[in-house]
Amino acid sequence: MAWIILIITAVIEIAFAVYCMVTKSNHQNLRNWLRVGVFTVFIIAVLVSVIKWSFRWYLLAALLLVLAVIGGISLIIKRKDGKPYKPAVIILKGAAVCIITAFTLVPALIFPQYREPKITGTYKVDTAVYTYVDKARTETFSNTGENRKVNVEFWYPEGTTGTCPLVVFSHGAFGVKSSNTSTYMELASNGYVVCSIDHPYHSFFTSATDGTVTTVNPAYLQQIIDVNSDVYDDETAFKLEQDWMNVRTGDMNFVLDTILNNAKNSSAEEVYKLIDTKHIGLMGHSLGGAASAQIGRERKDIAAVVNLDGDLLGEYEGFKNGKIVFNDQPYPLPILTIYSDTMTQAMDRVKQKGILDAGTNLAATAPYAFTVSIKGTNHMSLTDLPLFSPLLTNMICSSVHIGGGKEADKYYVIETMNRVVLDFFNCYLKDSGAFNDEGSY
Structure with a gap:
């Protein structure tokens, strides 16, 4: 699961960087929506037990929460793209997100999520x-x-x-x-x-x-x-x-x-x-x-x-x-x-x-x-x-x-x-x- 999350993060950041470079825009509002959306998907995955909540996910949850709060505040105050478009900045931001996400996933990579072995008895x-x-x-x-x-x-x-x-x-x-x-x-x-x-x-x-x-x-x-x-x-x-x-x-x-x-x-x-x-x-x-x-x-x-x-x-x-x-x-x-x-x-x-x-x-x-x-x-x-x-x-x-x-x-x-x-x-x-x-x- 940790590797899947890391790959998805990399795909999203690469796709977003390519889109920004093609359109020559920072698309800050889209980035904010992505932050809120990713955190929402994470919460849903925990609730339906696709991700089994444990110590493995504490750091990742904290990171996604912080990014979602920042993105939500920016959307509420309707902050516009005030900074000029710079491809190097877009790439560096994407790389930073991938690196930080990888760091937060270390517990899940060392101690991956697994299914419990079969239990044959009838007692709880x-x-x-x-x-x-x-x-x-x-x-x-x-x-x-x-x-x-x-x-x-x-x-x-x-x-x-x-x-x-x-x-x-x-x-x-x-x-x-x-x-x-x-x-x-x-x-x-x-x-x-x-x-x-x-x-x-x-x-x-x-x-x-x-x-x-x-x-x-x-x-x-x-x-x-x-x-x-x-x-x-x-x-x-x-x-x-x-x-x-x-x-x-x-x-x-x-x-x-x-x-x-x-x-x-x-x-x-x-x-x-x-x-x-x-x-x-x-x-x-x-x-x-x-x-x-x-x-x-x-x-x-x-x-x-x-x-x-x-x-x-x-x-x-x-x-x-x-x-x-x-x-x-x-x-x-x-x-x-x-x-x-x-x-x-x-x-x-x-x-x-x-x-x-x-x-x-x-x-x-x-x-x-x-x-x-x-x-x-x-x-x-x-x-x-x-x-x-x-x-x-x-x-x-x-x-x-x-x-x-x-x-x-x-x-x-x-x-x-x-x-x-x-x-x-x-x-x-x-x-x-x-x-x-x-x-x-």
Whole structure:
């Protein structure tokens, strides 16, 4: 949509400049009518949802409003073309309008308008946000001595009777809690309560209920980049990864305990009353997937885990004689891992070095371990980012070789992933049918 608007702007300005030069007149009144008309068309497009109103269009709307007001005032006072006709001025004005319009369209170009993935459930979905304060932990990313605060958002079904399974989600290395909103919507519309966690200082940015915004910690961000770039030796990387995991698992345990305590409270808010505390699943992307798998191994109240493209760092127990030592105890829960080409390539590199990867070790020790791979994907394909910002996705994953040489349709990827996740949780959290989706897509 942003490119269409930019092209239309250029066509209008070129056509107007040509008309002025042919007629050798400034046609100021016509320009004023165009300003008012363009703003009117924009408003109509918003009202009929051709343009879906959001932050993407704020700058453009402000520009069109200013130009429309100037044009309207000029028409009201019947200002005449007082300046002599100069072709260079006409061309410069047209170029300036195009440049300024392009600037106002930057948000829409980076975050283009997109259609929502298909939602198959029958329930309408409501949301709720909370900030939990962990009085047992001091925030280690700051020196204020305050307790750690964790921001969460719930997606839950409206109008359901009885209780619903709970799924708790943890985002990727520097993601945000809304990273997989389409998945939350799919689950909630099918009768699940989904809680997604923002991990402060790990999240790219997070906002507390009091409006306080916390951005990603620069040192942590650099560690992520350096580990992924093989700057450190394996043992140093392992120690850093365990530090990250401690933050994640600490947050997840705290959030789970808080939710379960609230669910026991008869005066708790609506979302907590909907939760079936006997059927809990965990899910996460990348580092969040690794943390989910570790919590699933450690807690007795988790029924199933979904790992989206995460290296299962919780399965690494340490180093001995320069080699990774894996947890060889059977994994106690059903666990589904969905891999992109990114993780498949990473595992291949590990195997080429003669090193066992955590996923292979887990599959050997888990009674119900399932693997799904989706071809033509990169690491961020298993989030909503390719919909929200294809540009940022390409910047983050530009070095990744897409399997088969062709990128899969982003809607196909997300809708396939959401269907597989729903089938898995239906099987192991709702005891509904068997899970038969394992394999490649």
